[in-house]
Amino acid sequence: MIRIQRSPIDVAAVIDSVRRDEAGAIAVFLGTVRADPDVDALDYEVYKPMAIRTLADLVDVAQAKFGVVAMSIVHRVGRVPVGGDSVAIACAAIHRAEAFAACAWAMDEVKRVVPIWKQETGPRTPRARRRRSGARRRTR
Amino acid sequence: MRVQVKLFASYREVVGVRQLAWTLRDGETLGALVDAVVDAYPRLRGHRDTMFLAVNRAYAQPDVVLRDGDEVALLPPVSGGFE
Numbered sequence: 001m002i003r004i005q006r007s008p009i010d011v012a013a014v015i016d017s018v019r020r021d022e023a024g025a026i027a028v029f030l031g032t033v034r035a036d037p038d039v040d041a042l043d044y045e046v047y048k049p050m051a052i053r054t055l056a057d058l059v060d061v062a063q064a065k066f067g068v069v070a071m072s073i074v075h076r077v078g079r080v081p082v083g084g085d086s087v088a089i090a091c092a093a094i095h096r097a098e099a100f101a102a103c104a105w106a107m108d109e110v111k112r113v114v115p116i117w118k119q120e121t122g123p124r125t126p127r128a129r130r131r132r133s134g135a136r137r138r139t140r
Numbered sequence: 141m142r143v144q145v146k147l148f149a150s151y152r153e154v155v156g157v158r159q160l161a162w163t164l165r166d167g168e169t170l171g172a173l174v175d176a177v178v179d180a181y182p183r184l185r186g187h188r189d190t191m192f193l194a195v196n197r198a199y200a201q202p203d204v205v206l207r208d209g210d211e212v213a214l215l216p217p218v219s220g221g222f223e
Contacts, residue, residue, distance in 0.1 A: 045149050047213055050197040111218065115194070117149035118219050 001072035002055045004048050004116075009074050014088045018070035023092035027099035029107050031087040033080050038122040044077040044086065047115040051075070054114045058106060066102035068093045073106065075116060086118075141166055141208035145177060149216045151191075154183045164206065170195060171202030173212060190217055 001017040011030065018026055033042050059071045070092045080086045089106050093099035110116075145160040152158055164173055170193055178184045184191075192215040193200050206212070 047146065047148055047194075047197075047215065050194055050213065053197055113199075113218065115148065115213070115215050115218055117216060119149070 001074065002052060002059065003074045004046055004051055004055075004077055005074065006076065006078040009076055009085045009088045011085065011088055014072050014074050014090045017072045018090045018092040020069045020092055022094060023069045023099075024094050025096035025099040026090055026092045027096070027103040028091075029087075029089040029103050030085050031107070033082050033084050033086055035082045036120070038124050039082065039120045040122045041079050041081045041084075041120075042086065042118045043079050043121050044075070045117045045119075046075070046077045048077075050115050055110070058109050058113070061109075062091070062102045062106055066093065066098045066105070068098060068102045071102065071106065073110065075110070075114070077116065079121065141206070143173065143206055143208070143210045143212050145173070146211065146213040148213065151184060151187065151214050151216055154187075155181050162212075166208075168206055169202060170200055170204045170206055170212065173206060174202065174214065177214070184214075187216065191215065192217065 001014060015026060015028055055073050059073065062068050062071050068091050072090045075087045076085065087110060089103055091099050091103040091106065093102065142161060142163050145162050147155050147158060162173060162177065174193065178188055193202065194213040194215060195204055196211050
């Protein structure tokens with residue numbers, strides 16, 4: 001499962017998408033929005049067609065490099081509040097070492113190559129940008 | 141020939157639009173296009189050295205020769221994830 005979505009991530013569905021009889025381990029990573037000072041949420045922007053393509057390439061490389069059985073990556077975009085999940089990675093492998101390694105590698109790669117940008121938003125965010133983000137959220 | 145130039149995040153805010161239609165001579169490279177865009181929007185100049193480039197949704201180097209109808213993207217350093 002490769003997905004870029006505005007709605008909250010269904011973590012159980014991401015995990016279920018990599019369940020395989022031959023897998024003895026599933027490693028799961030969740031990136032969550034942290035309550036830093038003056039941060040209420042993060043606004044994520046994406047170049048979606050390229051992000052989907054980059055994520056799919058990344059899964060192919062993970063399968064070749066670590067021998068994982070299945071991998072899913074879901075990234076949320078738009079406004080994600082403090083405490084919300086912004087990214088979920090599930091990685092199934094025959095043994096746990098490969099599952100952990102592939103999951104950690106994939107998250108590093110997501111931050112390095114997938115065209116997604118984030119911006120902090122909070123009480124000090126300029127009003128114009130807060131309005132813009134809110135309008136975008138309501139219309140999609 | 142004409143290409144589309146997509147702008148994201150801070151570059152979109154600097155230029156003020158998400159996309160530009162750009163006319164250039166046949167045989168021009170991606171690097172030449174970026175130079176022309178930066179000349180037209182000087183506030184992008186400070187970002188030139190950290191800019192990533194893509195053509196038709198794949199990362200590309202400045203020496204790539206563009207073709208009519210290409211989709212070019214100027215990408216700020218990415219920052220997905222959570223921290």
